Amino acid sequence: MPTATEKLHLSEIAPNVVQSEIRSMTVECDRLGGVNLAQGVCDTEPPAPVVEQAIQAIRDGRNIYTRLDGIAPLREAIARKLERDNSMTVDPESEVLVTSGATGGLYAAALALLNPGDEVIVFEPFYGYHLNTLISLRIKPVVVPMAEGSWEIDFDRVRSAITEKTRALIVNTPSNPCGKVFSLKELEIIAGIVEENDLFLFTDEIYEYFVYDGTRHISPATLPGMAERTISISGLSKTFSITGWRVGYLAASSRWLGAIGYFHDLTYVCSPSAFQYGAAAGLLDLPVSYYTGMAEEYKMKRDKLCSALQDAGFTPSIPPGAYYVLADVSSIEGANAKEKARTLLRERGIAAVAGTAFFAGGRGEKLLRFCFAKRTEDLDRACKLLRG
Template sequence: MRTVTEKLRLSEISPRIMQSEIRSMTVECDRIGGVNLAQGVCDTEVPSPVVENAIKAIHDGHNIYTRMDGLTPLREAIARKMAHYNGIHVDPDSEVLVTSGATAGLYAACLALFDPGDEVILFEPFYGYHLNTLLSLRVQPRAVPLAMHTWEIDFDALSAAITPRTRAIIVNSPSNPCGKVFSRAEFEKIAALSEEHDLFILTDEIYEYFLFDGTEHISPASLPGMAERTITISGLSKTFSITGWRIGYLTADKRWLGSIAYFHDLAYVCAPSPFQYGSAAGLIELPDSFYKQLATDYQAKRDMLCAALQDCGFTPSIPQGAYYVLANVSAVPGATAREKARNLLAQTGVAAVAGTAFFSEERGEDLLRFCFAKRDEDLQRACDALRSYRGK
């Protein structure tokens, strides 16, 4: 029997979508039993109400599908939180969607809003999943580089990147990987451009509570006239240290939310039901002091890691938010950032991610990204290992 090999092939886009360097370094780290500062797994303690109510939901039989947009108590809790913290007022019955992680929220929104060949702007350094989500949907990403290490926006470059095919701007604040927190003034300029050119703003705010040195979190949808054109994506994975539970959420004007919810249902059906109950309990029961303490604790982790990086001869860019540090590691042997990451892992047992995973056009070759969302004892072990590197 003849095999028709010209039809048995991968899609045209498949060779461009590969396992992320983050996951590759995690595999390498696990293989040698090192300390994983590569992946933002956030393996700190889960708040008691979140755990207890998820377990209770399982025992109470809440193990079946939820409605398409998520459990009512969780949607209502999200709406209250958005009003209280973000300054965004949404209807829990028509403008809130519980998603299978923030990543699923972005994917469903892109399916609902963009067509193949549309262009979407994102700032560089970018989170690889944002870039690859666009590529997988045949949407053309256009990267606008931030100034290295200060991470300031070149608004002339941003304006020049907008073409007749541009449909949206993606913003991640606080940012993975550089920890930039976009200011109100920056968002006001981005908002003005979005109104001038009639663009959507897709904003990933998953790290919204990880803020340092008194930095303020601004949600673009809270600015005048921006609620209708802004898709706000966030989740509880980082805030409650439940990255494996896949509880995200998205808020948007009801004109867009119905279609976004349909595409989410098509790909994911729903986020796990008992984990939705646990997450709702966390939003309802945990006081404001929990979130303030979260920022305090993570600022201490940031300072611990940055001090160790400086002590071993690296130069960290001190982040304003999130829980990652980009550091210059030009002293580490290796012709590329990938080689430097693997050499550092081999010599110290500490895994980091090549900076090139977050840049285009061969930028970031002297940079590695380190994650400090670790238990203190594990982070201290990594810091001790990094300090020992200087003497080698």
């Protein structure tokens, strides 16, 4: 029989969209039995009400598809949370969508609002899933680097990156991987650029409760004129340590939400039903002190890890938000960041992520990203290994 080869091939983008370096390092860490500071799995214990209500929902038979926009108790809880913590007023019936994680929210929103060939401004260092989501949809990410270390933005560079094909801009605050929390002044300038050029603003605010040293998280949708053009994306994976449950959400004008919901339904159907009930219980039952206490706990973990990194001869960039540290590891043997990451894992038993996973154009070669969202005993072990 003849062998067909001309039409049986990968898509044009498939060879360039490979397993993330984060997952690659996790696999290698598991193989060697190291401490995984590579993946942001947030393996601390979930709050008891969240777990108990999810289990009860399973026992109560809440195991079928939900409405495409999610269960009413969760949408209503999200709306109350957004009003309380973000100063956002949204209609849970027409402006809130429960999604399969924040990544599912971005994917569905991009499908609904952007076309192949459109351009989207992405700040660097970037989260790889943002970049590759755009690429997978044949949308062109246009990378605008921030100043390394200070992570300041050159807004003239942002303006010069905008073309007639630009349709949107992505803001990740607090940021993965550098922990940058966008200031009010920065967000006001971004809002002005977005309005001047009639663009959408996609936000990823999933680390909103992980802010330190008096830093304040601001939701861009609350700025004047931004509610209609902002797609506010977040989730409960990090807040409740349930990354595997895939419970995210987005808030947007009803003008856009219907189409976004359709594409989310088409791609994911719905976020897992029982887990939605668990997440709703967390939002309804946990006091505000839960969130402030979590921030205090993670600040201590941040300081503990940064101290160990400094003792190991590295130079960490102290993050004001999220739960990652980018550190200069020039002293580690290796021709590039990937080799340095594997040297660190081999010699000290610590898995980190090559900085190049978050940079374009060959940048990030002297950096590694470390995650401190770990159980205390695991983080203590990692710090001991770092210090040798």
